[in-house]
Amino acid sequence: MxxxxxxxxxxxxxxxxxxxxxxxxxxxxxxxxxxxxxxxxxxxxxxxxxxxxxxxxxxxxxxxxxxxxxxxxxAPGEIGQDDLGLSNLNLPRYLENLASRWHGRAVEKGLAFSLDLPKDYPATIHINRVVLDRILTNFLSNAMKFCENGRISVKLRLDETENLIFSILDDGPGFDKAALFNLFKRAKRSDNLNQPGQGLGMFIAHDLTVQLGAEIRVKNRIEIDGSNGACVSLVLPLVVWSDPSLTNFATDFPDLSGLKILAAEDSPTLQLMVAQMLQKLGAEFEMAADGVETINWLQRESFDLVLLDIEMPNMSGIDVLKSVRKMPKPLADIPMIAMTAFVLNSHREAIYAAGADGIIAKPLTRIERFGAAILRVCQAQDLVISREVFEPDEPVISNDQLNSLLDLTDKDTRAELLRRIISDLRGVKARIAQDAKTLNYSAIRAQTHILIALAGAIGAKPLQLSSKKLNQLASKGEKDMVSQEAAYCLNLLNQVISIVEKTAKEHLDE
CATH class of the missing domain: 1.10.287 (Helix Hairpins)
Known part of the structure; x- marks a missing residue:
């Protein structure tokens, strides 16, 4: 033979x-x-x-x-990804996790760490998350290795051609000519480096960047702002980070771009259908093929919501519901929507009794109904961060709305109402400022609930939107983003208080 x-x-x-x-x-x-x-x-x-x-x-x-x-x-082409492993990624959440990981390492080395984000940037990008992680991890690891004191910053910006640029800036020695020459060569390091390492990090990052169709830019900061240190940037062209199939997609469909969803479905065909719908609706998502895999995902990563097929092998959807509801909080409280073809009353009652927050009937045929069902549960759970925006020239307070409120009262009552509004705004401001310092999330949620109502009543739309966002971030315990949004919210509060005080003085002088 x-x-x-x-x-x-x-x-x-x-x-x-x-x-x-x-x-x-x-x-x-x-x-x-x-x-x-x-x-x-x-x-x-x-x-x-x-x-x-x-x-x-x-x-x-x-x-x-x-x-x-x-x-x-x-293998490439797994459900939820295309042949390049691309999928939706919630960028604010991703950056928060990146900062959480590297902030601790910076503190350990005695360095400051900051996340520098523009006011407007994409909520969702379409990219291979693991590849992006590996590139930025090697950038940050390199910066952390050579920066002995000062600060390391992660800066994000969108340039005029819609390139999405991640820059890592450090206060280290920068790159000498030999280091720059050998930077992307395998196991080639400058002879005068006294730091441990094999010279692989930047080689790996460069190789992965080429695979993405992106670009690495390296400069010493003295060329940028005259300071010491290095700036290493990953430049993602629009075609790399955006999904062309969404360009002409119906804009009146539900927007799930603020959500990270775990979808559990054993049928490969239905997995593909669910994945396509979630992709089009802008959600970041992962797929689980059975109940056991669902539990494993939930135990190792945080999600906003679970879509759960009831008839699954190894562990049924009903058993997953019961198991999750017995877990420690906050995991036990995660919203879960059942997907089933059995919608008789007896089945529905059993599903709700096990802990479901909603039911989507199969077959899944219309994307708008599918998205609307998810959105209803999210809104009932106060899950979705408002994605409303206000124009830069929109007033801090709508004078028409504030005056309409005051017109409901006589002169004496009007003065008392304005005094109370000012007193409440000042009180909330003081408490949010204190709670943001101590990261007292429950207290922040309580104060932002008050502020949402107050801001809405007096027509302070920008403040109301910021309060909603801060409330949601506090609910999720997202530390760095809570601090950033609290600072922005407090700035708006100062402006609102100043306007209301001026209004009160005008009415008292009448």
Whole structure:
């Protein structure tokens, strides 16, 4: 019998190895899930700020590790991704997680860390998240290695040609000529570097950037702003980060771009349908093929909502609902929508009794109904951050609305009403300022509820929108973004108080 050719033997070896790798992946992901689950169970309210930072660093790094393992063993074209592994990514949430991971590492080294975001940038981008993670991780790791003191900043901007640019700036020594020459070569490092490493980080980043169809720009900061340090940028052209299929998509369909959804469905055909709908509606999402995989995803990553097929192998949707509702909070409270073809009253009652927040009937035929059903549950749970925008020239307060409110009262009552409005606004301002410093999320939520009503009553739309956003960010415990939005909200509050005080003085002088 003729012996096999070497290449045939190699293929056979690879095939026999894949099941072993899949089993190893399962065990690694189980271990990572235990790490993340343990971190989530820690009562962070009782910990000092530095310990909280390091726990967030562990959590986000563990989530990245799980994705790297899964990505290494996932074939291109898996449901929810195209052949390049592209999928929707919620950019604000992604940047928050990036900051959570690297802030702790910077503090450990005695460095400052900041996230510099423009006022307007895409809420959702269409990209291979793992590739983006690996590129920015190598940029940041390099900056952290060589920066001995000062600050490391992550800056995002959208240029005039709609290139999306991620820049990592540090206060380190910058690059000498030899380092710049060898920067993207494999295992080539400048001889005068005294830091450990194999010289692979920037080589890997460059290789991945080429795969994306993007560009790396490297400069010493003395060429940019005259200061010491380096600036390394990842430049994503519009065609790389946007989804062309959404360009002419109906704008009156529900917008789910602020959501991260876990969809559980065992049928490959229905997986594809659900994935296509969520993709078109702008949601960031992951797919699970059965109940056990659903639980694993929930234990290792945070989601806003779960879409859950009821008839699944290994662990049914009903069992998933019951299991999740018994988990520690906040995971136990995650909104879950059942998807089922069985919509008789008895079935519906059993699904709701198990803990579902809503039911979507199969077959899934119309994307607008599918999106509307998800949006209804989100709004009932106060989940969706308002994506309304106001124009830069929109007034801080609508004089018409404020005057209409005051016209409902006589002169004496009007003066008392204005005094109370001013007093309430000042009180909320003082409490939000204090609670933002201590990251007292429950107190921030309570104060923003008051502020949403107050701002709406007097026609302060920008303040009302900022209050809604701050409330939602506090509900999710997103630290850096809470601090940024609180600062913006307090600035608007100062302007509103000044206008109302001026209005009060005018009425008292009448």
């Amino acid at each position: 003729p012996s096999k050719k070497p290449e045939t033997q190699q293929i056979d070896t690879q095939k026999s190895t894949m099941p072993d790798l899949a089993l190893l992946s399962h065990d690694i992901q189980s271990a990572v899930s235990d790490v993340i689950g343990g971190v989530r169970l820690v009562d962070q309210d009782q910990l000092p700020d530095e310990a909280k930072l390091q726990l967030e660093r562990v959590r986000t790094a563990a989530e990245l590790l799980a994705r790297l393992v899964e990505n290494a063993l996932t």
